[in-house]
Amino acid sequence: EIVLTQSPDFQSVTPKERVTITCRASQSIGNNLHWYQQKPDQSPKLLIKFSSQSFSGVPSRFSGSGSGTDFTLTINSLEAEDAATYYCHQSHSFPWTFGQGTKVEIK
């Protein structure tokens, strides 16, 4: 099983700041890495697919990069509505797995 490790686990950020979340895979997964946002009591929403492709309707302040084992989700100019937990997810090999999540709080 491929283990995804996100860092940090928690981040407290002021509005308009840049947020960077990393996801490291235990083995190479190419670009088969996707990012989801989950707000409290809601279902997850797809933000970024295949490392760097923005999903339809996602604000341009969200971007992703990386390949192989190291990936990054960047939120430029954080807004209050971005308070959520962010998960990376690999679809390179079964069983598919998720990172443990990174909670982003607005100061």
Added chain:
Amino acid sequence: QVHLVESGGGVVQPGRSLRLSCSASGFTFSRHGMHWVRQAPGKGLEWVAIIWFDGTTKYYGDSLEGRFTISRDNSKDKLYLQMNSLRADDTAVYFCARDIGITGMHPDYWGRGTLVIVSS
């Protein structure tokens, strides 16, 4: 638009069985793979299973130990999860999610989930 509604959750005793359903609308169900993903209270997401668009291929998470079975009925636009020998650590919100492709690429749209509580 894509609409997924899970049902069938509730309180069940350890060792018993439960079948979850997911009703799909707003897209051509038979042209997409489908997933179940679960989330224990206060915890992260755990991928449970995927089924190909035609039901011919299925994969499961390692922790399930053969107790769960995913299936689908394309004539009814429904996805199912049969859960047997339930344990306390199966307590979670179970989400169904559509795959962006016909086989396995990744989930794109998710339902709101149904809560399963395994307790005596």
